[in-house]
Amino acid sequence: MKRGTAWLSRVFLTAISANMEGKRNTVQRQIIYGALKELDIHASAEQVFEYVKNIAPSIGKATVYRNLRRMAEEGEIMSIGNLTGSMHYDHNCHTHYHCVCDNCMKIFDVEEDFSEVMGKAYETEGFDIKECAITFKGLCWQCRDAV
Ligand SMILES: [Zn+2]
Ligand SMILES: [Zn+2]
Numbered sequence: 001m002k003r004g005t006a007w008l009s010r011v012f013l014t015a016i017s018a019n020m021e022g023k024r025n026t027v028q029r030q031i032i033y034g035a036l037k038e039l040d041i042h043a044s045a046e047q048v049f050e051y052v053k054n055i056a057p058s059i060g061k062a063t064v065y066r067n068l069r070r071m072a073e074e075g076e077i078m079s080i081g082n083l084t085g086s087m088h089y090d091h092n093c094h095t096h097y098h099c100v101c102d103n104c105m106k107i108f109d110v111e112e113d114f115s116e117v118m119g120k121a122y123e124t125e126g127f128d129i130k131e132c133a134i135t136f137k138g139l140c141w142q143c144r145d146a147v
Pocket of ligand 2: 090092
């Protein structure tokens with residue numbers, strides 16, 4: 001068995017007994033979530049689709065894009081915005097931020113706590129922050145070394 005396909009056989013075992021529409025949707029979602037997690041690169045919708053296509057060709061592009069959007073709305077995954085010309089998603093939902101390399105477009109996690117800054121916005125302006133998207137742009141260590 002190829003690396004990282006164990007989750008997939010589990011999903012397919014569920015799929016065998018899935019003949020109801022609702023169940024089918026759940027299975028599609030599990031496959032899409034699994035692909036995002038397995039890719040583990042803050043994949044774009046396109047990259048998720050390319051991965052899913054190889055393991056479940058019956059799932060179309062529109063389905064992948066729609067499910068990613070819906071999962072992000074429901075908080076199951078995190079939409080991290082249009083960082084490279086297409087929408088990227090993160091299976092890791094805890095509060096963290098991203099660095100994007102200008103050269104190779106790889107996206108890295110920054111584990112940082114900005115709650116103090118957010119608290120200040122409330123104290124000084126009475127502004128209640130609901131959401132925060134911070135993206136740092138620059139060069140990753142590999143691209144930096146290559147210059
Ligand atoms: Zn880079
Ligand atoms: Zn991330």
